Amino acid sequence: MADGEATYQLPEQLSTSAAQVDWLYYFIYWLSVVMFVGIVSAAIYFVWKYRRQPGVKSEPTGHNTALEAGWTIAPLFLLVLLFHWGFKGYMEITVAPADAIEIKVTGRKWGWSFEYPNGGVSGELHVPVNRPVRLSISSVDVLHAFYVPGFRVKRDAVPGRYGMLWFQATKIGETEYYCAEYCGASDAPTRNDQGEEVWSGHFSMHGRVHVETQEAFERFAEELNGPHQGESLEQYGQRLYRENQCFTCHSVDGAPGTGPTFRGLMGRRETLSDGSTVLVDDAYITSSILNPTAQIVQGYQPVMPTFRGTLRERQLNGIIAYLRTLH
Amino acid sequence: MATEVAAPADHGDHEHPNINYLKAGKGVLSWLGTLDHKRIGIMYLVSTILAFFAGGVFAILVRLELFSPGRTIMGASTYNHMFTLHGAIMVFLFIIPSIPGALGNFILPMMLGAKDVAFPRLNLLSFYIYVFGAIFCLTSIVSGGVDTGWTFYTPYSTTANGSVVFMTLGVFILGFSSILTGLNFIVTVHKLRAPGLHWKRLPLFVWGMYATSVIQVLATPVLAITLLLLTMERVFGLGVFDPALGGDPVLFQHFFWFYSHPAVYIMIVPGMAIVSELLATFSRRAIFGYFAVAMSSLGLALVGFIVWGHHMFTSGQSEYATMAFSALTFLVAIPSGVKVFNWTATLYKGSISLTTPMLYALAFLVQFTIGGLTGLFLGTLSTDIHLHDTYFVVAHFHYVMMGGTVMGFLGGLLYWWPKMTGKLYDETLAKISWGFVFVGFNAIFLAQFVMGSRGMPRRYYDYLPQFRPFHAFSTVGSWIIAVGFLIMAWVLVKSLLSGKKAPPNPWGSAGFEWATESPPVHFNFKEVPTINRGPYDYHLATEAELFDGFPEEKAEESKDEH
Numbered sequence: 001m002a003d004g005e006a007t008y009q010l011p012e013q014l015s016t017s018a019a020q021v022d023w024l025y026y027f028i029y030w031l032s033v034v035m036f037v038g039i040v041s042a043a044i045y046f047v048w049k050y051r052r053q054p055g056v057k058s059e060p061t062g063h064n065t066a067l068e069a070g071w072t073i074a075p076l077f078l079l080v081l082l083f084h085w086g087f088k089g090y091m092e093i094t095v096a097p098a099d100a101i102e103i104k105v106t107g108r109k110w111g112w113s114f115e116y117p118n119g120g121v122s123g124e125l126h127v128p129v130n131r132p133v134r135l136s137i138s139s140v141d142v143l144h145a146f147y148v149p150g151f152r153v154k155r156d157a158v159p160g161r162y163g164m165l166w167f168q169a170t171k172i173g174e175t176e177y178y179c180a181e182y183c184g185a186s187d188a189p190t191r192n193d194q195g196e197e198v199w200s201g202h203f204s205m206h207g208r209v210h211v212e213t214q215e216a217f218e219r220f221a222e223e224l225n226g227p228h229q230g231e232s233l234e235q236y237g238q239r240l241y242r243e244n245q246c247f248t249c250h251s252v253d254g255a256p257g258t259g260p261t262f263r264g265l266m267g268r269r270e271t272l273s274d275g276s277t278v279l280v281d282d283a284y285i286t287s288s289i290l291n292p293t294a295q296i297v298q299g300y301q302p303v304m305p306t307f308r309g310t311l312r313e314r315q316l317n318g319i320i321a322y323l324r325t326l327h
Numbered sequence: 328m329a330t331e332v333a334a335p336a337d338h339g340d341h342e343h344p345n346i347n348y349l350k351a352g353k354g355v356l357s358w359l360g361t362l363d364h365k366r367i368g369i370m371y372l373v374s375t376i377l378a379f380f381a382g383g384v385f386a387i388l389v390r391l392e393l394f395s396p397g398r399t400i401m402g403a404s405t406y407n408h409m410f411t412l413h414g415a416i417m418v419f420l421f422i423i424p425s426i427p428g429a430l431g432n433f434i435l436p437m438m439l440g441a442k443d444v445a446f447p448r449l450n451l452l453s454f455y456i457y458v459f460g461a462i463f464c465l466t467s468i469v470s471g472g473v474d475t476g477w478t479f480y481t482p483y484s485t486t487a488n489g490s491v492v493f494m495t496l497g498v499f500i501l502g503f504s505s506i507l508t509g510l511n512f513i514v515t516v517h518k519l520r521a522p523g524l525h526w527k528r529l530p531l532f533v534w535g536m537y538a539t540s541v542i543q544v545l546a547t548p549v550l551a552i553t554l555l556l557l558t559m560e561r562v563f564g565l566g567v568f569d570p571a572l573g574g575d576p577v578l579f580q581h582f583f584w585f586y587s588h589p590a591v592y593i594m595i596v597p598g599m600a601i602v603s604e605l606l607a608t609f610s611r612r613a614i615f616g617y618f619a620v621a622m623s624s625l626g627l628a629l630v631g632f633i634v635w636g637h638h639m640f641t642s643g644q645s646e647y648a649t650m651a652f653s654a655l656t657f658l659v660a661i662p663s664g665v666k667v668f669n670w671t672a673t674l675y676k677g678s679i680s681l682t683t684p685m686l687y688a689l690a691f692l693v694q695f696t697i698g699g700l701t702g703l704f705l706g707t708l709s710t711d712i713h714l715h716d717t718y719f720v721v722a723h724f725h726y727v728m729m730g731g732t733v734m735g736f737l738g739g740l741l742y743w744w745p746k747m748t749g750k751l752y753d754e755t756l757a758k759i760s761w762g763f764v765f766v767g768f769n770a771i772f773l774a775q776f777v778m779g780s781r782g783m784p785r786r787y788y789d790y791l792p793q794f795r796p797f798h799a800f801s802t803v804g805s806w807i808i809a810v811g812f813l814i815m816a817w818v819l820v821k822s823l824l825s826g827k828k829a830p831p832n833p834w835g836s837a838g839f840e841w842a843t844e845s846p847p848v849h850f851n852f853k854e855v856p857t858i859n860r861g862p863y864d865y866h867l868a869t870e871a872e873l874f875d876g877f878p879e880e881k882a883e884e885s886k887d888e889h
Contacts, residue, residue, distance in 0.1 A: 008777070009777060009780045009781065010780055010781065011781055011782050020709065021709050021710060021712075021713055024707060024709055024710055025704065025710045025713075025780070028703050028704050028707060028710065029704075031700075031703070032700035032701070032703065035696070035700060036696055036697065036700060039667060039668075039671055039692075039696055040692075040693055040696065042671050042674075043671050043674055043689065043692055043693075046671070046674035046675050046677070046679070047674060047679050047681070047689070050610075050674065050675070050676055050677050050678065050679050051679050051680075051681070052611075052678045052679055052680040053678075056678060057611070057678060057866075058610060058611040058612040058676060058677045058678040058865055058866075059612070059676040059677075059866075060612070060613070060865070060866035061612050061613040061614070061615050061617075061673070061863075067672075068616050068619055068665075068669075071664065071665065071668045072619070072661060072664075072665055075660060075661060075664050076661065079657040079658075079660055079661075080657075082657065082703060082706070082707050083653055083654050083657050083706075083707070085707070085709070086653060086706075086707030086708040086709050086710065086711075087650055087653060087654075087708050087709075088709075089708065089709025089710075090649070090653075090708035090709045090712065091646075092709075093709060093712060094646060141482070141486075142480075142482050142483040142486065143480055143482070143483060143576060145641060145716060147716070147782075147784060149713065149781070149782025150782075152709075152712065152713040153712065153713075154641050154712050154713065154715055154716070155641055155643070156641050156642045156643055158570075158576055158577060158642070158643050159482065159570045159571070159576065160570030160575075160576075161570075161577075161643055163641075163643045176782070176791065178782070178784045179784070180641075180715070180716040180717070180784045180785075181480070181716060182476050182480070182483070182785075182786040183483060184407065184474060184483060184487055185403035185404050185406075185407050185474070185788060186403065186404065187404045187488075188402070188404075189402070189403075199398070199402065199403040199788065199789065200403075201403045201404075201407070201788060202407075202786060202787065202788070203403070203784075203786075203787035203788045203789045203790070204789065206791075
């Protein structure tokens with residue numbers, strides 16, 4: 001296999017620790033092939049050689065203590081070796097270097113958000129190449145797990161806890177990340193802002209890690225704290241709607257989803273689950289995003305996770321500006 | 328020589344203990360109220376086969392949905408319900424009760440030369456508890472469904488919509504059935520062995536069932552407590568597992584796997600136990616290393632209790648725990664390896680006949696070896712981090728559970744079928760169905776190993792185009808195996824309707840259960856047998872004698888063999 005290229009069994013090695021994991025993987029693989037071929041070919045040979053023939057009887061089973069002790073004890077040495085290599089590799093991918101950049105990863109049904117060291121928050125994961133990056137992973141609702149096959153790393157996102165993993169990406173480009181812990185799905189599809197049917201759930205919590213130069217990474221993090229250059233506040237809000245995957249539950253075409261549609265929402269008078277009514281204005285939108293279960297519109301379930309700590313004032317303003325454009 | 332074994336409870340449902348058990352009572356009531364272990368075994372057999380069929384249909388539908396990316400036949404939410412039902416039904420309604428409940432109930436007392444299990448009434452109760460639990464589980468389908476996966480991980484399971492409570496209470500109830508069966512078998516093995524059947528002559532099937540029973544009795548209560556706590560949290564908001572209520576979701580995983588890892592051995596050890604019987608009978612040779620094979624079942628039962636944390640390497644348990652669990656997990660390889668090596672050595676210088684049950688035993692040997700070796704990738708920490716929760720794990724445990732236990736179950740079913748029904752079946756057709764099952768099974772799950780190591784996470788409704796060829800291949804495999812099972816169903820139905828009458832010992836086995844009529848009389852043997860030899864003493868008989876059952880005169884000669 002060429003240096004770090006994808007093989008038939010494993011994806012391309014894109015982090016500094018991938019090579020040692022793959023080496024051990026292939027060691028176990030060839031060990032297994034040897035054992036398997038040994039056992040199965042012996043079995044097939046015996047089945048053929050000692051097939052039942054008229055007049056030929058089986059030989060009584062004897063004892064061979066040395067042989068039995070041998071195959072009980074010999075594997076122990078191999079197993080200790082496997083444990084040792086596996087544990088050594090595990091410590092390497094578990095203990096992050098002290099100078100690692102920390103990115104906070106938050107899982108929610110059904111998307112991820114990433115908070116960068118400067119406080120900027122995005123639905124996209126960008127990391128600099130050739131720098132150790134430590135992900136501090138948590139969840140606001142149920143269990144999720146953050147998994148990047150190209151880096152050979154995975155960690156559960158447990159609500160109320162922080163899990164850690166780290167990697168050092170070795171190649172500029174993009175690679176897939178996934179949610180690896182089952183976390184359900186929406187009951188019905190919604191439509192995204194292009195009008196396409198979208199199913200959301202565990203399986204849709206994947207995306208791409210953007211590995212880029214240090215400069216590009218810094219520029220990306222810088223721009224997080226507001227609209228891009230030349231982007232209006234409304235466009236900024238629309239981008240946030242997409243990046244934070246609001247479309248999972250809130251359509252913009254009037255179709256009801258898990259939550260009320262955003263179309264014509266601003267200025268509407270909604271009946272709440274306790275029978276009272278409320279005028280949808282800036283204050284109601286802000287409170288619904290930060291404290292979503294407080295005032296539920298009648299006919300909907302209190303299932304929306306809070307975006308407190310994820311969306312800040314400038315971003316809330318962007319979303320409100322975007323909502324005003326949806327008549 | 329004493330000829331009286333401890334008498335089982337008065338059966339009441341017989342008038343003539345020396346007539347065929349199928350004719351010992353008439354009508355539905357004689358079945359529903361029976362205390363005969365054989366009839367209870369048959370009722371378990373019918374129920375678990377129905378469960379296997381239901382679980383299989385869900386599996387076929389799940390694979391069909393995954394044939395192509397995006398929506399194929401169902402929505403995401405339906406898909407989640409389907410794979411949950413597949414897992415829950417297969418684990419709790421089929422694989423755990425199947426071998427002990429059906430084949431164990433029927434065969435174990437006969438192997439011991441006993442008239443029945445130690446507590447026949449308890450045995451019937453445990454069957455009805457199973458039925459009651461199964462009804463609870465299946466009620467959840469019509470009362471909102473369950474989409475949590477068979478593992479019920481919190482806090483998803485305590486917050487998700489649907490009727491999780493029906494399912495968890497159903498599994499809670501099923502646990503009692505499992506515990507009572509285990510208890511019954513332990514006492515039976517200790518107290519009801521026929522005269523002369525000392526521990527070193529115990530058939531390996533009995534050793535395996537004994538080890539399984541120990542796990543059932545010790546581990547199942549933990550599952551019961553866990554599911555009860557989960558139910559209390561869901562219904563009354565008791566904060567145990569949900570961090571929003573002050574609980575700890577990782578605690579649930581510890582509790583759950585403290586049962587469910589030993590449960591893996593509740594599932595696989597009976598399969599191994601059957602394979603030992605099959606290899607001995609069809610090689611006409613005692614299992615090589617009898618004592619090691621017997622002890623390795625107990626070894627697996629014990630080691631199985633201390634490795635649960637290997638399901639949680641990425642969960643955030645302490646790194647020290649992770650280290651310890653990885654090291655302990657490798658210990659499982661020793662008794663598993665011992666079994667495989669001894670089985671292979673048994674074939675050496677045997678007289679091997681490739682009957683259908685033997686083909687299943689060999690399929691077990693091949694597939695369990697793959698299942699076991701791929702376990703090494705998962706016990707090794709650094710490689711597990713990559714493979715955890717991917718299709719690699721799905722393929723690994725299906726190679727053990729289906730490639731192992733189900734093959735053992737089918738092999739055992741076809742092996743003891745003539746004994747249980749008194750009918751022979753069409754071996755040619757049965758071998759053809761084996762071919763479909765073998766090819767289909769390996770097609771399904773070899774493809775899943777590759778997609779898993781390439782990074783395809785499990786329980787995904789949709790997937791990226793790069794995984795398409797593997798998913799499609801796997802789905803085609805599921806069609807092949809479905810054909811295999813349909814042919815087998817036909818073989819068995821045909822045997823019941825028009826099968827030739829089976830002789831007492833159609834395979835020429837030296838096992839004790841073959842030394843009586845097919846089907847057996849109500850109390851199994853017309854007289855309490857006195858055991859003067861081991862169950863695998865083939866070297867004392869001519870071929871002609873084996874087909875008429877093992878001769879008593881010959882047995883005397885082997886008295887001091889052990």
